[in-house]
Amino acid sequence: MIILNAESSVFDRNRVYGGLGYRLNKNLRFELGYMNQFFENSGGDQLNIITFFSF
Secondary structure, three states, rough: OOOOOOOOOOOOEEEEEEEEEEEEEOOOOEEEEEEEEEOOOOOEEEEEEEEEOOO
């Protein structure tokens, strides 16, 4: 994904993301991921816990 900013520096953020997934069975999947975002003037961390269910 590329995010452009027309009002200040063109590329005003960067992201680093890593994640793991586990399939419990054909209908149920879990994912855990960590993202660190670097903004022009700040930064932040995010932890994602995701569950996918198919039927």
